[in-house]
Amino acid sequence: MKTNNVQVQRPVMLLSDDDSEVRRLVYDSLDRLGCEMEEPDNGEQALAAFRRIQPEIVLLDLAMTQADAFELCASLHGARGGERVSILAVAGRGDLEGVRRAIDAGATDFLIHPVDVEMLGLRLSCGRRSAQTRERLSRNEERNRGLIKGxxxxxxxxxxxxxxxxxxxxxxxxxxxxxxxxxxxxxxxxxxxxxxxxxxxxxxxxxxxxxxxxxxxxxxxxxxxxxxxxxxxxxxxxxxxxxxxxxxxxxKMEKELLQLAYHDPLTGLLNQHSMRERIARALELPGQHGRMTAILWVDIDHLKRVNATFGHELGDVLLQRVADRMLGCARRTDRKARLGSDQSIKAVARMGGDDFVVLLTEISHVKGAANLAKRLLDDLSQPFVLDRHEVYVTASIGIAVHPHDGAEAGTLLKNADSAMHHAKAEGRNNFQFYTSSGKTAALRSLTLEGDLRMALARRELFVEYQPEIDLKTGETVGLETLVRWDHPTLGLIPPLDFIPLAEETGLILPIGEWILSIACMQNAIWHKSGLEPIRVAVNLSGHQFRQRNLIKTIAKTLTNSRLDPQHLELEITESTLMENAASTIHTVKELKSMGVRLAVDDFGTGYSSLSYLRRFPLDVLKIDRSFIRDVTINADDAAITRAIIAMAHNLNLEVIAEGVENEQQLQFLQENNCDMAQGYYYCRPLTPAKLTKHLEKQSSGL
The missing domain is CATH 3.30.450.20 (PAS domain)
Structure with a gap:
């Protein structure tokens, strides 16, 4: 509704006595201004009407007698929505005290009686704008309070x-x-x-x-x-x-994320990234004159064997126990060092897999690093109890020292790793300091590993066969299959250089399966060509023997080659047989039930328990060449060899002597009733073509 200069959307409430002059004048003025009015008769009606229509403006006559104007003003202002309403108090001329009380009670403006129409119009416009502003502020406040509550x-x-x-x-x-x-x-x-x-x-x-x-x-x-x-x-x-x-x-989440970012989730030790940072910071710190920093790279030997025997879950438990033991050793060393004002261990980290690194600072002599390495080897060599099983592991440790072996973290870690591989090459369970020659050996090992992965596909591997001779007839009665590697640039690689590497990397599985297949197929070819039946022996590595699909693999190979199982002999080392005897016996019995022959290879180098071996359904026992080499000049070797032959015969096992190289060794073996022998004295390993001629010659009786 629009009138003259005043636009009022809701009624104006007029509160005054019925017969007062103020009511008459204000009413006339509001009527002339075109305002809609609400006129309650008393205070109770006023509050009810106020709640009902929510007026923008209230005109309150302070001189009204039907209600206390100041109490009514306070009630209206305190009512729901009252803070958004403009209350104009109408006071008599000179009634300043009344105006003050009205404002204290909640009035927002005032008019002086007698009321001027134009002045009333202006005050109504101002009052309306003030009411709208207060309403906006109130809505904003409610919205903000709602947000705050949320x-x-x-x-x-x-x-x-x-x-x-x-x-x-x-x-x-x-x-x-x-x-x-x-x-x-x-x-x-x-x-x-x-x-x-x-x-x-x-x-x-x-x-x-x-x-x-x-x-x-x-x-x-x-x-x-x-x-x-x-x-x-x-x-x-x-x-x-x-x-x-x-x-x-x-x-808590930030702490967990920080833990994941800088720590190994399995062991709780520092991870590789964090260790590199620690080393870099240690190298930046100004050390005392003549003090050095050492990196010890610790590799746990034969962890794969533990995983294969007990499963990866217990393998992880072993890694956790190893980490705890290394931390305990490091802390003991650090306490002693502080008391003696010598070296300080700054960090222990797991670099991944079975590799750990220890950072040792402020050492005055490399002997400090060597002493820590010895303590680590001693601690880690003690048995670990996993699921009621005692498990033994060893470690190979490489040491690089700053500033001699590198100026940066990356170089020191690489050289410590190289020294660790040198320790492995020296037989494991020892520590080695970094040397340039060790670096050369490590680089060669890494190069060989990469080339070995491609050797099968490139057909660089081939097999030769070494005859096994019956010592009574002098005839070839068996063949041991030997793998060779003809490297395209390095030439023939000795088996001792690449077989351990194949076992360590797991490449022995595809290589071993290929050797088995080639040997069976070649033997079947000889049989089909009319040569007298002969058995061929193939060595099974520990990795192969522990494979769940071993029986299926051998059965499939025999089927594909159409070789009679009795003409295949599988050689297994005594350490493999004894590693987990309970499950091993089951596997050996399954192999035996297929009809293949079973031989214990390199006997005398491991457990050497003939009484225990009788539990296995074996056929052949092969005496390791280390006993045969000095059998004629070393009384102990001679006595051991005689005992092995005698006890093997008591268990109905045939005996093959490996590494026979001269007449004196042969004569000793014959005198002690050894069944068979192989070695350079009779024949070096032969290619299939040369061996074919050898067998043809034997078949013809020449």
Whole structure:
């Protein structure tokens, strides 16, 4: 509705006595201005009408007698929505006290009687704009309060004196100790006993400087300690707002992420990235004159064997126990070092797999690194109990020393790794310092590994056969299959150089399967060509023997080659047989049931328990060449060889002597009733073509 200069969307409420001159004049003025009016008769009706129509403007005659004008003014202002309404008090000329009381009760403006129409119109326009402004502010305040309620933080409005003016608490905030709420409470009471002083000081600082403050502190809630982040924000009135949020879970997650970023998840040790940083920082620090830093690269020997025997879960448990034992050794060493003002262990890390690194600083002599390596070897050689099994492992340790073996973390780690491989090449369970020659050997080993992975595909591997001779007839009765590697640039690689590498990398599995297939097919070809049947022996590595599909693989190979199983002999080392005897017996019996012959290879180098071996359904026992070499000049070797032959015969086992190289050795074996022999005295390993001629010659009786 629009009238003259006044636009009023809701009725104007007029509160005055029925017969008063104010009512008559104001009514006429409002009517001339075109305003719709609401005229309650008394205070009760006024409040009811106020709630019903929510007027923008109320005209209140302070001289009314039907109700107390000031109480009515206060009631209207305190009613729901009253803070958004403009209340114009109409006072008599000179009634300044009445105007003051009306304003204190909630009036927003006043008019002096007698009322001028034009002045009334202007005051109504101003009152309407003021009401609309207050309504907008009220809506914004409600919206902001709704947003604050939705924030899961404790929000406090603090007075300059340090008491709570207003607050919003999240649903899960425990207010049981404040049943009447927080308003009027001292700030010291609200923040409990954990961090009141520092928070109060920060609030004072905000009031003084008008600059925000942020702090983090612990709050005890029940039996738990929670981490809170508190932000104290200034405002123009000098009444800071305090926002507290529980960041316990966030800090816990950050800690976990930090742990994952810098630590190995399995062992809890530092990871490779973190260790590289530690080494780099250690090298940057100015050390005492003549002091050095050492890197010990520790590799756990034969962990793959543990995984294959007990499973990867127990293998992981073993790695955790190894980590604990290394940490214990490092801490003992560090305590002794501090007492003696010598070396300091800065970190232990797992680099991945079965590799660990120890950082040793402030050593005055390389002997300090050697002493730590010895202690690590001793500690790690003690048995580990896994699922009621005693497991023994050893370690190979490589040591690189700064500044002699490198100036940077990467170089030192690479050289320590190289020295570790040198320790492995020296028989494991020892430590080696880095040398340039060791580096050359390590590089060659890495090169060979890469080339060996391609050797099968490139057809660089081939087999030769060494005859096994019957010592009574002198005839070839068996053949041992031997693999050879013809490297395209290095020439023939000795088996001792690449077979251990194949076992360490797992390449022995495809290579071994290929050897088995080639040997069976070649033997079948000889049989088909009319040569007398002969058995061919193939060595099974420990890795192959532990494969679950071993029986299927051998059965498939025999089927594909159409070789009679009795003409295949499988050689297994005694250490492989004894490694996990319970499951091994089952596998051996399955192989025996297929009809193949079974031989114990390199007997005498491992457990050497003939009484235990009788539990296995074996056919042949091969005496290791180390006993045969000195059998004619070493009384102990001669006695051992005689005993092995005699005991093997008592167990109905045939005996083959390996490495026979001269007439004297042969004569000794014949005198002691050894069944068969092989070695350079009779024949070097032969290619299939040369061996074919050898067998043809034997078949013809020449």
């Amino acid at each position: 924030i899961p933080h404790l929000v406090l409005q603090i007075s300059k004196e340090g008491t709570v003016l207003d607050f919003e608490a999240p649903r899960d905030f425990d207010l049981r100790q404040f049943p009447d709420g927080l308003r009027g409470r001292r700030i010291q009471d609200v923040f409990f006993a954990d961090a009141p002083y520092v928070i109060v000081r920060c609030i004072e600082r905000v009031i003084e400087t008008a600059e925000s403050q942020v702090l983090e502190h612990n709050v005890r809630i029940g039996n738990d300690i929670h981490v809170y982040e508190t932000r104290i924000l200034p405002n123009a009135e000098g009444e800071p707002t305090v926002v507290m949020r529980d960041v316990t879970e966030r800090r």
